[in-house]
Amino acid sequence: RYADDCNVYVRSQRAGERVMALLRRLYGRLRLKVNETKSAVATVFGRKFLGYAFFKAPGRVVKRRVADKAIKAFKERIRELTPRVTGRSLKAVAERLRLFVRGWKAYFRLAQTPRVWQALDEWMRHRVRAIQLKQWKHGRTIFREMMARGAKPGVAQQVAANAGRWWRNSGKLLNATLTIRWADQLGMPRLV
Numbered sequence: 001r002y003a004d005d006c007n008v009y010v011r012s013q014r015a016g017e018r019v020m021a022l023l024r025r026l027y028g029r030l031r032l033k034v035n036e037t038k039s040a041v042a043t044v045f046g047r048k049f050l051g052y053a054f055f056k057a058p059g060r061v062v063k064r065r066v067a068d069k070a071i072k073a074f075k076e077r078i079r080e081l082t083p084r085v086t087g088r089s090l091k092a093v094a095e096r097l098r099l100f101v102r103g104w105k106a107y108f109r110l111a112q113t114p115r116v117w118q119a120l121d122e123w124m125r126h127r128v129r130a131i132q133l134k135q136w137k138h139g140r141t142i143f144r145e146m147m148a149r150g151a152k153p154g155v156a157q158q159v160a161a162n163a164g165r166w167w168r169n170s171g172k173l174l175n176a177t178l179t180i181r182w183a184d185q186l187g188m189p190r191l192v
Contacts, residue, residue, distance in 0.1 A: 007049050016041035028074045051108065063112040074104060074120070082127045084134045084166060093131060094187040097124065101189035117191035128188060129170035139163040151177040 008023070011014050020041050024034050040047070044054050048067035057063045066074075081096050101124075107127075109119075136142045143160035148155065154175070159169045170178075 007047075009044065011042060011179050049139040051112065057112075064110055065113045065118065066108050066111045070108070071116070071120075075123070077104060078124060078127065082124075082131060084131055086131065089129065090132060090135070090186050093128065094183075094189075095130075098187060098189040101191065105189075105191055114192060121191050125178075125180070125183050125188065126167075126170055128183065128186070129174050132178060133159075133163075133166045133170055133174070137163070146174075149177050149182075 008016075008019050020039070028032055044062070045056065047053065048069065051067055051070040053067040054062050055064050055065050076095070077100060081100060082093055086093055133142060136145050139160040142163055143156050146156035146159060151159075154172055155173055159173050163170055
């Protein structure tokens with residue numbers, strides 16, 4: 001078996017072209033073809049490798065990040081796992097999320113982007129709060145449940161008045177009521 005993905009890092013464009021020509025010759029002797037559509041001599045920034053990419057941090061330090069395509073795939077999978085009409089309890093949704101997020105986090109543990117992890121965590125909690133609002137359904141139920149969880153009467157009334165706007169209501173208005181602690185009690189996974 002041969003490795004089918006590799007990156008070679010050199011100092012200059014000229015050195016990159018020289019190494020690429022050498023690799024084509026070596027692979028040719030092994031009767032292997034270099035996929036020209038995927039291969040390139042290019043700067044490290046803007047390229048991805050096995051879901052990772054690089055970025056330049058302050059102080060000209062090069063760091064690892066999750067590639068944009070991998071983050072997009074992550075969000076698509078989370079959307080599949082958290083539809084608003086699930087027919088499942090929130091604990092069951094959190095369990096399904098935990099299984100996926102644990103594996104994804106383990107694979108991308110070398111990424112050096114804590115703010116991206118935090119943003120993804122907030123986005124996942126936002127989705128689960130929207131499911132909770134959808135399950136409460138009616139304005140009276142929303143008001144009663146929010147008051148039972150210690151919400152301010154004005155906030156509970158505002159959310160209950162817009163009962164059908166699940167995504168909008170599950171943002172900043174609900175943060176103080178359905179907190180990170182609430183998500184932890186459900187068993188929601190965290191990337192941070």
